[in-house]
Amino acid sequence: MTIRVFVTGGTFDKRYNELTGALAFGGTHLPEMLRLGRCRLDVAVETLMMVDSLDMTDAGRRRVADACRAAAEPRLVITHGTDTIVETARAIAAGRLDKTVVLTGAMIPYAFGSSDGLFNLGSALSFAQVLPPGVYVAMNGQYFAWDRVRKNRETGVFESIEA
Amino acid sequence: MTIRVFVTGGTFDKRYNELTGALAFGGTHLPEMLRLGRCRLDVAVETLMMVDSLDMTDAGRRRVADACRAAAEPRLVITHGTDTIVETARAIAAGRLDKTVVLTGAMIPYAFGSSDGLFNLGSALSFAQVLPPGVYVAMNGQYFAWDRVRKNRETGVFESIEA
Amino acid sequence: MTIRVFVTGGTFDKRYNELTGALAFGGTHLPEMLRLGRCRLDVAVETLMMVDSLDMTDAGRRRVADACRAAAEPRLVITHGTDTIVETARAIAAGRLDKTVVLTGAMIPYAFGSSDGLFNLGSALSFAQVLPPGVYVAMNGQYFAWDRVRKNRETGVFESIEA
Amino acid sequence: MTIRVFVTGGTFDKRYNELTGALAFGGTHLPEMLRLGRCRLDVAVETLMMVDSLDMTDAGRRRVADACRAAAEPRLVITHGTDTIVETARAIAAGRLDKTVVLTGAMIPYAFGSSDGLFNLGSALSFAQVLPPGVYVAMNGQYFAWDRVRKNRETGVFESIEA
Numbered sequence: 001m002t003i004r005v006f007v008t009g010g011t012f013d014k015r016y017n018e019l020t021g022a023l024a025f026g027g028t029h030l031p032e033m034l035r036l037g038r039c040r041l042d043v044a045v046e047t048l049m050m051v052d053s054l055d056m057t058d059a060g061r062r063r064v065a066d067a068c069r070a071a072a073e074p075r076l077v078i079t080h081g082t083d084t085i086v087e088t089a090r091a092i093a094a095g096r097l098d099k100t101v102v103l104t105g106a107m108i109p110y111a112f113g114s115s116d117g118l119f120n121l122g123s124a125l126s127f128a129q130v131l132p133p134g135v136y137v138a139m140n141g142q143y144f145a146w147d148r149v150r151k152n153r154e155t156g157v158f159e160s161i162e163a
Numbered sequence: 164m165t166i167r168v169f170v171t172g173g174t175f176d177k178r179y180n181e182l183t184g185a186l187a188f189g190g191t192h193l194p195e196m197l198r199l200g201r202c203r204l205d206v207a208v209e210t211l212m213m214v215d216s217l218d219m220t221d222a223g224r225r226r227v228a229d230a231c232r233a234a235a236e237p238r239l240v241i242t243h244g245t246d247t248i249v250e251t252a253r254a255i256a257a258g259r260l261d262k263t264v265v266l267t268g269a270m271i272p273y274a275f276g277s278s279d280g281l282f283n284l285g286s287a288l289s290f291a292q293v294l295p296p297g298v299y300v301a302m303n304g305q306y307f308a309w310d311r312v313r314k315n316r317e318t319g320v321f322e323s324i325e326a
Numbered sequence: 327m328t329i330r331v332f333v334t335g336g337t338f339d340k341r342y343n344e345l346t347g348a349l350a351f352g353g354t355h356l357p358e359m360l361r362l363g364r365c366r367l368d369v370a371v372e373t374l375m376m377v378d379s380l381d382m383t384d385a386g387r388r389r390v391a392d393a394c395r396a397a398a399e400p401r402l403v404i405t406h407g408t409d410t411i412v413e414t415a416r417a418i419a420a421g422r423l424d425k426t427v428v429l430t431g432a433m434i435p436y437a438f439g440s441s442d443g444l445f446n447l448g449s450a451l452s453f454a455q456v457l458p459p460g461v462y463v464a465m466n467g468q469y470f471a472w473d474r475v476r477k478n479r480e481t482g483v484f485e486s487i488e489a
Numbered sequence: 490m491t492i493r494v495f496v497t498g499g500t501f502d503k504r505y506n507e508l509t510g511a512l513a514f515g516g517t518h519l520p521e522m523l524r525l526g527r528c529r530l531d532v533a534v535e536t537l538m539m540v541d542s543l544d545m546t547d548a549g550r551r552r553v554a555d556a557c558r559a560a561a562e563p564r565l566v567i568t569h570g571t572d573t574i575v576e577t578a579r580a581i582a583a584g585r586l587d588k589t590v591v592l593t594g595a596m597i598p599y600a601f602g603s604s605d606g607l608f609n610l611g612s613a614l615s616f617a618q619v620l621p622p623g624v625y626v627a628m629n630g631q632y633f634a635w636d637r638v639r640k641n642r643e644t645g646v647f648e649s650i651e652a
Contacts, residue, residue, distance in 0.1 A: 360630075362605060363605050363609070363630060364596055364629050364630075364645070365630035366630060366647075367629070367630040369630075433527055441525075442525060442526050442527045444607045444608045444611070445522075445526030445527075445607045445608065445610060446526070447608060448607070448608035448630065449526075451612065451630050452611070452612040452615035452630070452632070453615050455631075456619045456632075457619060465527075466529035467523075467528035467529060467611065467615070469615070482527070483527070484529075
């Protein structure tokens with residue numbers, strides 16, 4: 001079973017630029033994380049963009065949705081900033097694909113050592129293997145259908161909502 | 164949904180004793196790992212024993228199997244040393260429980276920083292939520308039915324076998 | 327021998343605020359770092375301020391210099407942002423104290439795991455014990471008299487200059 | 490100023506062998522640690538042996554002492570297991586070299602993430618630059634003349650003793 005992972009940026013892949021003292025993007029940490037997790041799934045990693053969740057545009061969301069549609073694999077994982085992950089999930093769901101799409105993110109950059117990213121990646125790849133077709137958000141050890149979830153900005157936790 | 168986690172020891176929870184220079188067990192790192200993963204599942208952690216995989220006895224396996232039977236929760240995760248994780252899975256499977264039981268472990272102790280443990284824990288908790296009743300081993304980002312898997316001792320990787 | 331450490335902020339003590347996604351200050355990591363280093367020196371840690379190097383004002387520098395003068399201990403270490411660490415060293419040197427004052431900083435926040443901070447702290451505390459009275463900057467494993475050093479902003483490295 | 494670092498093994502460079510589950514030696518972590526510390530000293534790293542402190546023999550100590558004598562550099566740092574670091578310091582001191590020799594070690598392997606090794610390395614390299622000729626042990630943020638120190642095996646801390 002091959003799982004395609006689309007990288008879009010977000011906290012997951014943020015790093016610290018020691019010359020400027022600012023947070024920045026470089027290449028994705030996904031391959032390193034898969035090695036660390038001793039992952040033996042057949043995973044194809046593809047970077048679509050490297051943007052903050054708050055900088056994700058409608059055009060960006062269409063690109064992600066189009067990539068999901070075009071992918072040969074029926075099981076997809078997407079790394080995304082958490083602030084607008086639900087909006088991107090909605091844009092993908094509008095395509096009514098016969099695929100299992102799991103979006104995940106991180107509250108702490110993987111590069112910063114004490115990240116939830118590795119836990120979330122293990123979780124998202126696992127849900128992607130066994131959940132039926134649909135669009136889901138996997139965070140906090142849980143999965144949510146795209147239309148039943150919101151991020152609580154005050155606590156940083158994803159919560160169930162009524163559809 | 165509550166998931167009960169039984170801790171049995173293994174590399175997962177090994178630590179370094181700086182006074183003796185030897186590997187040793189202390190308390191489990193599970194609660195710390197769940198915090199790091201920002202896990203919001205209802206998880207009940209229970210330490211059954213703290214032993215090396217190679218020191219797990221038949222009596223120990225019966226204790227684990229009995230604990231699985233006695234648990235009120237239908238979804239269980241077990242942390243276990245990887246060398247004999249399949250034997251313990253078999254002992255549990257003999258009980259023909261109507262529960263989803265996912266065993267997982269780690270190749271590197273969580274306490275040593277570059278561990279696969281956090282990835283595996285995210286993976287095991289996720290599989291436990293969605294797989295049908297049965298006994299499984301979750302390692303390397305994958306899940307295996309208990310009677311279709313073996314650990315390759317030379318590569319450290321779990322492989323599918325014919326039942 | 328007691329060494330007093332004055333904390334002023336800088337990259338050394340930056341952390342990631344997971345709710346805002348921005349870098350921020352909280353309490354200092356010095357006590358944790360001293361524990362990690364198994365430091366058994368008699369160290370008194372005192373936070374003077376928590377500011378970015380670029381936000382350090384002349385008034386702030388006077389506060390640091392006054393604290394150095396007022397300290398009972400003849401050996402002082404100061405953590406400081408690297409961009410203006412030399413300016414603060416100059417302000418302290420103007421006081422012509424009969425004390426050994428060692429300023430240090432970090433290029434990567436300690437909280438981000440792969441920091442130079444722990445190395446620099448071990449270095450600064452060591453130089454502070456053995457260098458004669460004077461004001462020094464300790465970075466990159468080296469020490470420099472305050473009037474013989476500059477930070478190369480392009481490489482992030484401290485370099486010797488003619489006085 | 491060039492500092493020569495002789496690597497002899499010890500906890501400093503221990504790593505975890507994930508296939509055997511045992512502690513083992515591989516190559517030294519010194520170059521990686523110097524990079525992490527952004528060290529810009531001219532450091533020449535030379536591995537003499539890779540042994541546990543308790544496996545260091547008299548012949549091994551002679552090799553270390555001979556290497557110190559033969560080194561062109563007048564300032565040397567030696568990484569060594571902590572249990573017999575003082576014995577090796579004594580063997581070097583017997584040579585009455587006109588060099589500054591600083592031995593250091595670690596209570597926790599560098600590879601295990603929460604090590605004191607980086608702190609100790611920063612400390613040892615700093616003491617080596619400024620202490621007068623002699624043989625010293627640098628641990629716990631402090632330095633000790635070779636004949637005034639012992640390791641307290643119960644606390645893991647180095648203590649001053651009367652010469």
